[in-house]
Amino acid sequence: MSTLELAAEKAKASAKKIENISGSEAVLKALIAEKVDTIFGYPGGAIMPIYDALYDYQEKLKHILVRHEQGGIHAAQGYARSSGRVGVVFATSGPGATNLVTGLADAQIDSTPVVCITGQVFAHLLGTDAFQETDVINITTPVTKWNYQVTDASEIPSVLARAFYIAKSGRPGPVLIDITKNAQLQKFDYNGYITCTHIRSYRPKPIVRKKYVEEAAQLINEAKKPFVIFGQGVILGKAENEFKKFIEKGGLPAAWTIMGMSAIPTDHPLAVGMLGMHGNYGPNVLTNECDVLIAVGMRFDDRVTGRLDKYAKQAKVIHLDIDPAEIDKNVKTTVPVWGDCKETLPMLTELIEKKTHNEWLKKFREFQKQEEEACITPELNPASDILTMGEVIKLINEISKGEAIIVTDVGQHQMVACRYAQYNETKSNITSGGLGTMGFALPAAIGAKFGAPNRTVIAVIGDGGFQMTLQELGTIMQSEVDVKILILNNHFLGMVRQWQQLFHDKRYSFVDIESPDFVTLAKAYHIDGQTVSERKDLKAAVKKMIEHKGSYLLEVKVGKENNVFPMVPQGCSVAEIRLK
C-alpha cells in the first residue's frame, strides 16, 4: 500500500462523520484547514468545478482575479515572501498551466513556498491531445519541489496535505497539483482533513551533528578575520533573532546576498553590506582576505562568487544549510553544518566566545569609504542635473523610514534599490534573485500587500520590466490593492545596455525601448500618478506617492546612460571588483 493510501486509511479511521462531497469542495476544505486566506487565480474550462464550489466559499477564501496566470503565481510568491506563509494559485489546464512555468521556476530557485492547483482534462482524455490538454506534470517536473496528478477525488485530502507540508517544510519550494475535471466533479466519502507531518521518503531537515557544530565553533573562535555571509535561509528559517545573537556574540561582520537582505536591519553595527556582482566593495574584496568564511542559508550563486577558482581560497569555509545538496555544490566546505539554522545558530552561539573584531571590521569601513567616494556619493547626491535611481531610493528611505516593503523587478533599478534601500524589518526586500524574472515586481507587489496588509508596499520597476506584466494594473484596479508603483525610466533596457557599453564596444543592440505614457496608462485603470523629470519636484512626488491613499504610479525619468557600480565583471574574481 502506498503511503498516500495509508494516509487515506488513517483519515477514515479517525473520521467522526462521513460526508459525501465533491473533489472540488474537498480542495477548498483543504485550503481552509491549511489556514489559507487568499488565492490568486484565473478560471478556465478544466478548473470550472473548483470555481463553482468557490462561489459558495467566498466569505472564507478571498480570491484575487489576476490578469494572467504568471501574474497569479508571482502574486502568490509575493504573498509568501511578505507573510512567511504558503501562497496559493489556481489556474486552468493547458495555457493556464503553462503560463505558470516562469513563476514556478522563480519559486523553485528562490525557495518560495507556493501551492499551485491546476485543472486538467477528464482522466479518460489524458494523452489524446484533448482541448486545452498539456502534459503539465512533465512540463513542471524540473521546476517544482514536488508535483502530482489527481485523477480520483478520494486522493484530494491526503495529496493536498502533502502538498502544503512539502511546500513549506525543509527548504521550501513550489508544489503543483494537477486535478482532472472528473476528480473535481466526483462525489466521494470525505473523512475530514488530516495535516501531513511526515513522509517516510522525505527528510526536510537533518539532525545536527554535534561534531560539526563543535568544529565550526572552534574555527570561529580561532579566527582572526571571520566573515559571515548570509542568504534567505535566515528569513525562511525565521531565525533572524538567532542570527543576530550569533553575530553579536562573535563580533562577526556580516554581509547579505540579495535574497538575505532585510534579515537584519541594514544599519546594524555589524552589517557590512551586500555581496555579489553589484554588491558592496568591502564584502567582495574581503571575501578573499578573511580566514574563516561562515555561510549561513545561502547557496554560493555564481553572481555572489564570481570566478569560483579564485573565490575565498585562503579561507576555511563553514557552511550552514538545511539542504545537503547545497553542501560542496559550488564551494568546497571545511565544516558542513547541516540543519535548520533556527537550531544550528543557537548551538553555535552557545559554543563561540564573546569577541569583537574591531580592526577587521575597520577594514570593511575603509573600503566603504572608498566606495562612498567613487560610487555612493555620486549616486545619492549627484552633481549634475540628471536624476539618478539612487537619489530616488534615498528619498524612499527618508520618507518611509525603512518601514516599507520594497518589491523590485530585474535590472539596474533592482541593483540600485538593493544597494541603497534601508530596512528595519525582516521580509522587506522582495525580488526575483535566482531566476532574474523581468515582470516579477508588479504582480509580486500585489501579493506582498495581501500578505502584509498593514505595511506600505512599493514596487520599484524599470520601464522594460513594467511592460512585461503591466496588465496586472487591472488586478490592482479591480481588487483595490494599495500598491505604490515607482517606475525608474531610463528609456533603455539598462542592465543589458550597461554590459553592451562595457563589454561590447557600445554596440547598443535592441536595448532602446519605447514606452507608453505610463501616467495616462495608469489613469485608464483609475490609478493616480505623475511623472517627474526634475530634481526640484522629486521629493514632493515621492512623498505624495507614499502618503497617497490607495495605489499610485510615479514615473521618474532618470539618466539614460547611468551605470551601476561597483561591478564584478563576469569571469573575474570578487577581489577584482571595479569601482568604475
Add this chain to the structure above:
Amino acid sequence: MKQEFTLTVYTENQIGLLNRIAIIFSRRKINIESLNTSPSEIDSVHRFTIVINEVEDVVRKLCRQIEKQVDVLKAYYNTNDEIIWQELALYKVPTEVIAEKVKVERLLREYGARAVAIRTDYIVFETSGHREEIEGLIKALEPYGLIEFVRSARVAIIKDSKGFHEKLKEYEQDPGEELIGNEYLGKQDEVFTM
C-alpha cells in the same frame, strides 16, 4: 578522472519519478549508460540502478540532488569493484546455419550461454555476465548471421550493503514536530542536545 559509477536509488513507486530522476542527469548533459528499475528487497520500495561515466565529485552532487527528491528514500553510488553486477543478453540466430556450422555445445559452454528457444527457423541464446562476455558472444555469433541482439540494463548488488530494511524502519518513524528522523537517529551521542 571519469569512470564508471553505479548508482543505486531506493524510491517510492511513484508515477513520474523516473522522469524526475532522469532530468537530474540530462540537465547537466550527462548520458545515462544504463538504467534499470525493479522491486527491491522490500515490498513497496523500488530500486533504480543507473550507470554513468563521470568524475566522483559530480556523482556525489548528483546523488545528493537525487536524494533530495521527495519520493526518493536513499541514493548510493559505487565503483565497479564495490559491486557485484550482471547484464543479460539475448541473441537470435538462424537455426540452419548454427546447426550446420557451429558446435553449439562448445559455444554454450564457453560463454555460459543457454538456448531459451529452439525453432526450426531460429534459435535464441541467452547469457549473462559482464560487458566483455556478452560482447564476446556477439563476435562469436556474428559470422553466422546474428538476426537480433539485445542487452539488458545492469543490475547490481552492493558488496558491503546490509540491505534497506533497517534504514527504512528509521525513515518510517513519524518523528512529530520535534525530532526528524535521519541516519543519525539512534546514535544519540552524535546528536547535539542542549
